[in-house]
Amino acid sequence: MSCLTKAKPGAYLVCNGYKDADYVALALSARAMGLNAIIVLEMEEELDIVIEQSNKLGIEPVIGVRAKLLTKIPGHFGSTAGKHGKFGLLAEKIYEVAEKLKEIGKLHWLKLLHFHVGSMIPTTEIVYNAASEAAGIYCELVNKYGAEMATLDCGGGLGIDYDGTRSGSSDMSVAYGLEQYASSIVQAVRLKCEYNDVPHPVLCTESGRAMVSHHSMIILEALSAIPEPQDEDTPEQLLGKIQDLSSKQPRAAVSGAAGMYSHAADLKKHGIEMYKLAKKLSKRVAGDANTIYNYHMNLSVFSLVPDFWGIGQLFPMMPVSRLDEKPTLMGTLVDITCDSDGKIEKFIGGGETLPLHPLDPELGGYYVAALLSGAYQEALACKHNLFSGPTLVRVKSTGSDGAFEIVSVELGPTAEEVIGTMRYNVEEDISSVIEELAKKTEVWATVEPLMTKGLTTMPYLNEYKPPKTT
Template structure:
């Protein structure tokens, strides 16, 4: 096994340098998906294990491929993974011009995919990768160019947050069969790169049904991968490959903790309506009076379901009256107080506090807003007390989306 860390997961210099440093004894490498990332990875891997992979993924133009080939001149174990068929012509041309023997991989579009939130990045409709038809053409072109021995790695990606080992096993088995076919066609295959997908249990459910959890442990994930590769390779009498993975979130998602302060709290306050406050309901609009009388009767007979209906009707009618200028703001507040009192009396009130927290959601946890990512959030004091208050967290920005209401 030789893993690589995809630097897009966290491009912080100290994070990447530490991964290279502490992964050196395991020949742990890096994966880059753009020109800035390959420069970052090359500079870090110069201090790493010389056998560690530098896997070059993503869209590649001539400059990108030249950088990757330069990496081999610097004695880095660079692998250029073909994501699009036309990239091969550039690799052949530039490697001959620079007099470098490249190590080439290809990314396959598997038929296996998962249907979760992150599943759209995989399968035949995925953004990157080669179809079986394109793979056959690539093999033929490499053979004609006398470079088939340089094809040594097969890469695929089922999707992030793979929910179950059964899906993982299906995808790895499909890729392993493709690996064996490439060996049969004459490629000097050595590595199968299973991509990312090792999931994180964000919500604590340990469920394959959730986009924010997985139904396996790290050991079960590894066992599923190894067993699938071994079975297919043994069946075809193919030498077992080096297994590479590109697990980003599984490596760095636990590396930091954000501590923030709740600077104040907004508690829902109910206006206690008096008989005088709601006298106008009996003297004014007939529809409002009828709604009030229906609500009063439902409360007296303990009909909670009807209470909810009449509360809603009364509030709607009074809001309309306020918009028409018939009710004053004090009268509207009295109706709100009456309705909240009724809901509380029948056990249907659900007051939610708002804690104002000293951070910006958009700066500190943008994924929560951008892709509905769920983050584990826990208090750091009063841990000996049972929580008894429902609340949302509101940041200090003036943007209405700056809140956390899923936990």
């Protein structure tokens, strides 16, 4: 619907995702309204809905099909790709769709083939293989089934090198840049099409992460910096515990699938225990060399960097205050929620601390930024602990020398708004009840401004002067 308000006449509007009759009817109407809306089938059954709605509305659709490719990406983002992926049709099923369209004399509807192998494709080899596999299906549709194909939509997946290693060896890194990504697709498709004597398709992509990541950063305000107490165990004691645990490896598997599974589960539990102890040891050793400071931040990890908490995504982080001064402390970031997971103690490069400055209120507030957060941290903000999303400051570059102007500032949701989404009637359930009680106890004059301010400002701390770090 948003596209119906903004797109220029003739603009591509690729309609993917699962669809019901209303969705299809709206997509067909978009065609009638002048957009080049293409309905991409994610399941065979959707074809019947398209035929039915097209007959009902008298609007001819343009159809695409999403291919479920065998090319897979490793790691977290590949878990819904490949043969067992959630979305799309395997090649044989795509050919069945073409057959069905041919039978009803509507093969000319089919114009686009789409694939999306997952986010953060780590290497150009996988980009190439996926494009080549899809181009093979595209050529088959043209040569064997006679489809009038025009477009190959290569989905998303163009990655961001969050950790800067250009290695592609983890979910945080990709081993290529934009040029190499584009050239891998173009070469794979060109080769396949020329080999099969099929005209080159129009290529399009649906890059999301790569389009938006660089467009936002989350700026966090420090509230205090407190030295972290050392673990009671000495490094020697921790080492002893690790050695002891290591000598108690779970016994070998009993035979059979259930036995193997239970053995694997024991190994996992044992491994996690070892990992926790080793982490404690590493922290203890680091703490012996350098006091670690817990920086309490005006932050909810769950609302402001949800992917850090949810999928272990690391974002490049750095102070954005006092950049002309060398940071002298090593700090972890702790949030103000009541949840023990609300802390950041893992950073790009494998470190458990970030170099930070001692706080000094005389020098103003102290801020730390999580960079490359445009996909999609503020959009994912949840209401965990009723903290909710950030204040959005839109900034526009005004020159190549780093100059900028602030275009707008939109405060994040107020406490009243967040509480309202929990199905409280703020007036009836909260304000009037507090008012009645405060009047009865004759403290309303004090309570009223506090209550009003509390409800009409964001749930984060609003005016807080951090103490000087000693």
